[in-house]
Amino acid sequence: xxxxxxxxxxxxxxxxxxxxxxxxxxxxxxxxxxxxxxxxxxxxxxxxxxxxxxxxxxxxxxxxxxxxxxxxxxxxxxxxxxxxxxxxxxxxxxxxxxxxxxxxxxxxxxxxxxxxxxxxxxxxxxxxxxxxxxxxxxxxxxxxxxxxxxxxxxxxxxxxxxxxxxxxxxxxxxxxxxxxxxxxxxxxxxxxxxxxxxxxxxxxxxxxxxxxxxxxxxxxxxxxxxxxxxxxxxxxxxxxxxxxxxxxxxxxxxxxxxxxxxxxxxxxxxxxxxxxxxxxxxxxxxxxxxxxxxxxxxxxxxxxxxxxxxxxxxxxxxxxxxxxxxxxxxxxxxx
Amino acid sequence: xxxxxxxxxxxxxxxxxxxxxxxxxxxxxxxxxxxxxxxxxxxxxxxxxxxxxxxxxxxxxxxxxxxxxxxxxxxxxxxxxxxxxxxxxxxxxxxxxxxxxxxxxxxxxxxxxxxxxxxxxxxxxxxxxxxxxxxxxxxxxxxxxxxxxxxxxxxxxxxxxxxxxxxxxxxxxxxxxxxxxxxxxxxxxxxxxxxxxxxxxxxxxxxxxxxxxxxxxxxxxxxxxxxxxxxxxxxxxxxxxxxxxxxxxxxx
Numbered sequence: 060x061x062x063x064x065x066x067x068x069x070x071x072x073x074x075x076x077x078x079x080x081x082x083x084x085x086x087x088x089x090x091x092x093x094x095x096x097x098x099x100x101x102x103x104x105x106x107x108x109x110x111x112x113x114x115x116x117x118x119x120x121x122x123x124x125x126x127x128x129x130x131x132x133x134x135x136x137x138x139x140x141x142x143x144x145x146x147x148x149x150x151x152x153x154x155x156x157x158x159x160x161x162x163x164x165x166x167x168x169x170x171x172x173x174x175x176x177x178x179x180x181x182x183x184x185x186x187x188x189x190x191x192x193x194x195x196x197x198x199x200x201x202x203x204x205x206x207x208x209x210x211x212x213x214x215x216x217x218x219x220x221x222x223x224x225x226x227x228x229x230x231x232x233x234x235x236x237x238x239x240x241x242x243x244x245x246x247x248x249x250x251x252x253x254x255x256x257x258x259x260x261x262x263x264x265x266x267x268x269x270x271x272x273x274x275x276x277x278x279x280x281x282x283x284x285x286x287x288x289x290x291x292x293x294x295x296x297x298x299x300x301x302x303x304x305x306x307x308x309x310x311x312x313x314x315x316x317x318x319x320x321x322x323x324x325x326x327x328x329x330x331x332x333x334x335x336x337x338x339x340x341x342x343x344x345x346x347x348x349x350x351x352x353x354x355x356x357x358x359x360x361x362x363x364x365x366x367x368x369x370x371x372x373x374x375x376x377x378x379x380x381x382x383x384x385x386x387x388x389x390x391x392x393x394x
Numbered sequence: 395x396x397x398x399x400x401x402x403x404x405x406x407x408x409x410x411x412x413x414x415x416x417x418x419x420x421x422x423x424x425x426x427x428x429x430x431x432x433x434x435x436x437x438x439x440x441x442x443x444x445x446x447x448x449x450x451x452x453x454x455x456x457x458x459x460x461x462x463x464x465x466x467x468x469x470x471x472x473x474x475x476x477x478x479x480x481x482x483x484x485x486x487x488x489x490x491x492x493x494x495x496x497x498x499x500x501x502x503x504x505x506x507x508x509x510x511x512x513x514x515x516x517x518x519x520x521x522x523x524x525x526x527x528x529x530x531x532x533x534x535x536x537x538x539x540x541x542x543x544x545x546x547x548x549x550x551x552x553x554x555x556x557x558x559x560x561x562x563x564x565x566x567x568x569x570x571x572x573x574x575x576x577x578x579x580x581x582x583x584x585x586x587x588x589x590x591x592x593x594x595x596x597x598x599x600x601x602x603x604x605x606x607x608x609x610x611x612x613x614x615x616x617x618x619x620x621x622x623x624x625x626x627x628x629x630x631x632x633x634x635x636x637x638x639x640x641x642x643x644x645x646x
Contacts, residue, residue, distance in 0.1 A: 138481075142481055143481060144481055276499050276500035276501075279482075279492075279500070280492060280495055280500075282481070282482040283480065283482060283492065284478075284479070284480065284481075285444075286444050286473070286475050287478075287492070289442075289443060289444055289464060290442065290444075290468065290472055290473050290474075290543075290546075291468055291492060291493075291495045291496055291546070292464045292465035292466075292467065292468025292469070292495070292496040293464060293465075294463070294464050294465070295464070332483070336483065337483055337484070337488075338481075338482035338483045338484060339488075
């Protein structure tokens, strides 16, 4: 007979306020903030008929939420699997890889490849290629015996530069019309989100999340590091490769929708970890996603409605994220 | 019984473990001693599937460690290495609870909780159980990790230098607890030790490694002798019998 299952220990060592543990309280506050941002985004400065505003802003809202969710989840998963708190998929050049793939498609098949076929189908194909490539590339980096973090940072930077230079090289050789088509999709901009991919992006994100839920119980164990994870019976190679593939799918989604954003993931993952105060993924993952939604949707609302700015949000986010990155590196060096 | 047959590992041109063939008996405490760079840790990592083997085989009670599913082995054999740097922020109780993962896959049963409390009590961590690991001293953290491995409740427990960071009192009590686990719970404990006197007093079986090979093996009274230890460490070691225990003196 199976023993009765009891609830997991409620994150001990944390002070309770109004009967709630600290992580639960943090999640409640973050959820409220995210909801307020969403409400403001949908209603502030709305003039004209709601039947126009709701679908118009709704599409943009959905895109921002998908990007926020993908960036947050992919970063937290990546940091857990690689057992570090400094590297993120974009610092390791995952999004540069996506751009290289898209550029290569146009370069070898012509601009017709981008305009001719349904963007949703094209995106689906790119995601598959991305998964295969990143699977091969990052497998030898992260799956074998442990490597030093310094080596990983350097390899990541070298790969990032390689992918970007290759893309730029091909972009230079393209004819101006094809380049125009391509460039449109690469500017990181939250004001002009590419909404043509919403349906396929939503489907992909939901599928990725379902696979993640099935692996959810391994995440906390993987966070202990490779040796402990193997000791506790995780099928390390398979699990890590699966999670890295999920990460590359999510990166593809966010890059396709708004373009590359280097430090945003680092910003929300670091904040989420320090706010919830424990490394339990059941708290960290939702906290990071809610924070990302608040940052993107709230930040976009403030900039668009209060300051009438348009493209500055990515700059502000990169600025803050860059500062977090430098702080983390300096704190590590000081130790 | 752990049987290693022709186990070999090289990094580039350097052979770290060179065709080790050895049988670690079931039950009791087996110590692995030897100078730095003798390949002790590498050997232990290969036995516990943390590292791949270049050549050779390792079986644990007949199960080949390279082909047996990891979660089956996790209920037979546990390993704790020296370096346990942790990026995750966990309390002692959280960490010890992970020892039940091979059985519960994250959903702790009441039976699991009994094991967790027992392991925490076994290493006298009850007062620290709600503290975060990064708030503990090196020795306290070391005990928390050993508690996790004991909580895993495997027949074989492999520990790489478990006395690291421990003061005299805690080192002695750690070895006594390991001996109790071996005698009372019937566990097989394999430890890498640097202190030959701890190895002499607490082991049932000693394996000496040098230059990636097994130099000697046998019960303590055959290994802890002036000849064997002097040759093994390339340093004069005198062995005296004090209260019936063989103690090596090397403080010249």
